Amino acid sequence: MRPTPRCLLLFAAGFPLAALPLLLGPELWTPWIAWMGGCSLLLGIDAILGLPARRLDVAVVAPAVLFVGAQDEVEVTLQPRSRSGTRAVEVLLDLSPLLVPQSSTNAPLQADAPTRVTVDLVPLRRGTCRIERVWLRWAGPLGLMSRRRIAEQELEVAVVPNIHAVRGAALQWARERDTTQGTQLLRLVGEGSEFDAMREYVPGMDHRAINWSATARHRKLICQDFRSERNHQVIIAFDTGYLMSEPMAGLPKLDHAIHAGLLLGQTSARAGDKVGMYAFDERARGYVAPEAGMRGFRRMQQTSAELEYTTTETNFTLGLAELAARLARRSLVVLMTDFVDTVTAELMVENVTRLARKHLVVFVTLRDPDLDRVAGQLPGSLEALHQAVVAGDFVRERDLVLRRLEHLGVFVIDTPPNALSTSLLNRYFAIKRRELI
Numbered sequence: 001m002r003p004t005p006r007c008l009l010l011f012a013a014g015f016p017l018a019a020l021p022l023l024l025g026p027e028l029w030t031p032w033i034a035w036m037g038g039c040s041l042l043l044g045i046d047a048i049l050g051l052p053a054r055r056l057d058v059a060v061v062a063p064a065v066l067f068v069g070a071q072d073e074v075e076v077t078l079q080p081r082s083r084s085g086t087r088a089v090e091v092l093l094d095l096s097p098l099l100v101p102q103s104s105t106n107a108p109l110q111a112d113a114p115t116r117v118t119v120d121l122v123p124l125r126r127g128t129c130r131i132e133r134v135w136l137r138w139a140g141p142l143g144l145m146s147r148r149r150i151a152e153q154e155l156e157v158a159v160v161p162n163i164h165a166v167r168g169a170a171l172q173w174a175r176e177r178d179t180t181q182g183t184q185l186l187r188l189v190g191e192g193s194e195f196d197a198m199r200e201y202v203p204g205m206d207h208r209a210i211n212w213s214a215t216a217r218h219r220k221l222i223c224q225d226f227r228s229e230r231n232h233q234v235i236i237a238f239d240t241g242y243l244m245s246e247p248m249a250g251l252p253k254l255d256h257a258i259h260a261g262l263l264l265g266q267t268s269a270r271a272g273d274k275v276g277m278y279a280f281d282e283r284a285r286g287y288v289a290p291e292a293g294m295r296g297f298r299r300m301q302q303t304s305a306e307l308e309y310t311t312t313e314t315n316f317t318l319g320l321a322e323l324a325a326r327l328a329r330r331s332l333v334v335l336m337t338d339f340v341d342t343v344t345a346e347l348m349v350e351n352v353t354r355l356a357r358k359h360l361v362v363f364v365t366l367r368d369p370d371l372d373r374v375a376g377q378l379p380g381s382l383e384a385l386h387q388a389v390v391a392g393d394f395v396r397e398r399d400l401v402l403r404r405l406e407h408l409g410v411f412v413i414d415t416p417p418n419a420l421s422t423s424l425l426n427r428y429f430a431i432k433r434r435e436l437i
Contacts, residue, residue, distance in 0.1 A: 050140030220266030241314030
């Protein structure tokens with residue numbers, strides 16, 4: 001038990017009474033003794049009426065899994081085993097560094113029913129987070145003495161990529177043959193080289209699609225519908241080097257890339273393509289061979305959840321050479337990576353160019369809105385001027401590398417995190433529509 005601030009103020013109020021015998025006469029010491037005795041009596045009554053720590057049961061129910069960047073809740077149940085004058089309990093969870101720290105919560109305590117307290121859990125990175133212990137503190141009915149209890153828990157919860165948006169977008173795509181992303185309508189039927197169906201001609205259709213043999217048999221104009229060819233190989237390659245571990249918009253760049261890659265993998269699997277995954281930094285970290293159907297996507301989802309954040313520099317020569325050796329046929333390779341300047345990007349450009357000679361490469365990077373803001377703002381001080389100059393140099397060198405890749409035949413996506421998924425899907429459908437694979 002510990003005294004509360006109210007208790008300290010109560011005893012501090014007796015100090016003026018203690019000074020009366022010194023100022024007026026020694027016979028006035030009795031009011032001060034009476035004050036101290038009364039405060040001590042109240043202190044004892046509050047300690048007796050308060051809820052003992054051993055009489056408070058604590059149970060914690062955590063979710064089975066957490067999605068990175070998404071908020072969930074853990075439920076703490078408090079059940080007193082005896083009646084007392086305690087009215088409220090302060091609850092605080094001791095969380096691992098993977099979770100956003102939470103402030104304490106005051107919960108009203110009921111004597112005849114369990115009290116349930118919900119605490120928000122917001123994971124910052126993938127991995128295994130822990131709820132280590134629950135700190136409880138409550139005061140007696142007079143608010144003079146407080147008790148504290150520490151309930152050890154050691155609960156572990158897996159933090160995996162956030163696939164809620166992936167599932168929603170994939171279900172919508174499955175219900176509709178015409179898929180809309182953003183404001184652009186992308187049709188997969190009616191274009192391409194793979195035969196889809198025959199139907200009667202209506203004004204406005206392409207005359208080149210008329211099938212004259214079928215027209216002669218049915219004695220009316222019959223047209224052929226085509227669709228984009230399926231059964232292509234789509235490989236989503238993740239760079240897991242130290243640059244991808246840096247946070248951007250509340251999440252590491254690698255997690256933004258994984259979320260967009262899972263959405264692309266789900267969509268590609270629904271479209272009939274074979275989906276695979278590859279991860280590398282200084283060496284290969286994971287590989288999922290291209291496979292048709294949702295089984296390949298589920299393997300990709302499981303492997304991506306196990307990717308670790310590393311502090312090593314990416315070896316593009318070894319990583320992309322090993323990827324090229326694994327691919328026996330022409331594939332669509334979506335490379336999600338990052339770079340700093342033209343010097344560090346030299347080997348990356350060389351190896352991406354070598355990969356693009358046989359495969360169709362989409363080079364995806366995340367553009368930092370804060371860097372663009374610093375480079376474009378009007379400096380108000382000498383320090384701000386230096387920051388703007390350095391940021392402007394980084395932006396210019398970045399644009400030089402991206403333009404060089406485009407000139408070499410590589411598709412480039414450089415976009416903020418909030419537009420990554422939309423930009424990637426639009427580029428995928430444009431490639432499918434133009435039969436570039």
